[in-house]
Amino acid sequence: MELTNNILSLWQAGVQAVRGDVxxxxxxxxxxxxxxxxIIAVGKAAVAMAIPACEKWPDAPCLVVTKYDHAADAPTRATVLEAAHPVPDAASIIAGRALQEAVADCGPGTHLLMLVSGGASALAEVPSEGLSLTDLMDSTNALLASGAAIAExxxxxxxxSQIKGGKLLAGFGGARVTTLALSDVEGDALATIGSGIxxxxxxxxxxxxxxxxxxxTIARDAVAASSALPVTxxxxxxxxxxxxLVPRLSAQVHSAPSGxxxxxxxxxxxxxPTPGKGGRNMALALHLAREIAGxxxxxxxxxxxxxxxxxxDAAGALVDGQTWDASGADAxxxxxxxxxxxxxxxxIKSGPTGTNVADLLVAVKD
Structure with missing residues (x-):
């Protein structure tokens, strides 16, 4: 493994180690x-996860549910459905019912391979009786704006939901289910990944x-193994x-030794009430740009x-001591x-990476 102190290369090493196909x-x-x-694959990394399985077992029917613009390189024989994230849309309901049908179609003796990654919660849904898509969209938007943690x-x-928390596989009539999951949640609990889909x-x-x-953990360890500098x-x-987080992280990066x-x-x-354009990683990066200015x-x-x-279309941002100026406060x-x-x-604009194991912060101090 080639060692480096190039910060973008370090992040990419972490991402590559946890790609769905790998x-x-x-x-x-x-x-x-x-x-x-x-074979059923659902989540942002569904296509990457499905590729090696479809290559290994070309006769097994494969259903892939993923995010819009994440279906490039999907196995040609797979049925691919795309939907919205992080707020479900009408296509999410179509995908959720397709999952129900695929599971119900598994007869006695069947072995079902489930491949799941983060994002599945929004990408596939069948609302509980009495709830509409509008209800789901409104409640999701409210939770996102409130800063609710992923577990909440x-x-x-x-x-x-009629398909989350083990409810989807309650309709399985076969003999065995094997689930392979990419974890994007704290503690790596399957009941939380994709809301237990x-x-x-x-x-x-x-x-x-x-x-x-x-x-x-696997991604972070890959970053550490690729670093030419000591890991602090x-x-x-x-x-x-x-x-x-910002005050604690600011103190941590300022007091850390080189590495x-x-x-x-x-x-x-x-x-x-009326947010602009961005995401949690960009917001955190901008806060830290102010903290490390100069x-x-x-x-x-x-x-x-x-x-x-x-x-x-961005994964996040890379900032240093020269990034910040006073106009950032308004942003x-x-x-x-x-x-x-x-x-x-x-x-940082990497495009879809074929994985989803939450976020990485990499700080390099020379």
């Missing part, structure tokens, strides 16, 4: 997956074999409201491993970090 291929090679009769978001979604119901009448095949921190502590600091997680941000030899990258931050107040960071040439 993780699923490794699980297949390790013998974790017997031959399936049907997923608990809310599960309670209002690939989890089993209590006491399932079939054999259930779940495996977490990629996580934020490697922890999954990037949780909580940004307003609470690389690697943090993972998923911070949240409370939005104003500091020499310090670079901080904050980006989503899935390649998208909020409803934008922060309006939650409008994207255009400001774009004007500074600080945005």
């Amino acid at each position: 993780a699923v291929a490794r699980a297949i090679e390790d013998g974790l997956v017997p031959k399936p009769e049907r 978001m997923n608990a809310h979604r599960t309670a209002r 690939a989890d089993a119901p209590s006491d399932p009448p079939f054999a259930f074999h779940p495996h977490i095949v990629a996580s934020n 921190a490697n922890a999954e502590t990037l949780y909580g409201d940004i307003s609470d 690389v600091m690697i943090l993972g997680g998923e911070p949240v941000v409370v939005l104003p 500091t020499k030899g310090l670079r901080v990258l904050v980006a989503g491993t899935d390649g998208t931050d909020g409803p934008t 922060l107040a309006r939650a409008d970090a994207y255009p400001w960071l774009e004007a500074q040439g600080a945005l």
Whole structure:
């Protein structure tokens, strides 16, 4: 492995280590997956996860549910449905019912391979009786604006869904389900990933074999292994409201010795009534740009491993001691970090990465 102190290359090393195709291929090679009769992949990384499985078992019908503009390179024989994220739309309902039908179609003796990654909560949905799509959209928007943590978001979604929290697989009549998951949640609990869309119901009448095949820990460790500088921190502590995180992170990067600091997680941000364009990673990067203004030899990258931050085409941003100027304060107040960071040439635009294991903060101090 080539060692580097190039901060973007370090982030990319972390992302590459947890790509959906890499993780699923490794699980297949390790013998974790017997031959399936049907394959279902759902989430932002669904296409990448489906590729090695479809190559290995070309006769198994495959249904892929993913985000708009994330279907490039999908297996040609797969049925591919695209929907919205982070707020569900009409296509999400179509996808949710397609998942129900695919699971119900599995007859006795069937082995179903479920491939799940973050984003599945919005991409596929069947609302509980009495709830409309508008109800789901309004409640999701309200939770997003409130800065609710992912666990709270997923608990809310599960309670209002016919396919979350093990309810989808409650309709499975086959013999075995193997679930391979990329974790984008704290603690790597399958019941929280995609709001438990690939989890089993209590006491399932079939054999259930779940495996977490990629996580934020694996990504951070890959960054650490690629660093030519000493690693001064490697922890999954990037949780909580940004307003609470910024003072702690500022103190941490300023006091750290020379080297690389690697943090993972998923911070949240409370939005104003009419927010501008941006996402949690861009907001955090802009806050940190102000905190490190004038500091020499310090670079901080904050980006989503899935390649998208909020409803934008950027993964996050890379800032240093020269990025900030006073006009950034207005962008922060309006939650409008994207255009400001774009004007500074600080945005990171990787495109879809084929994975989703939450966010990475990489700080390099020379």
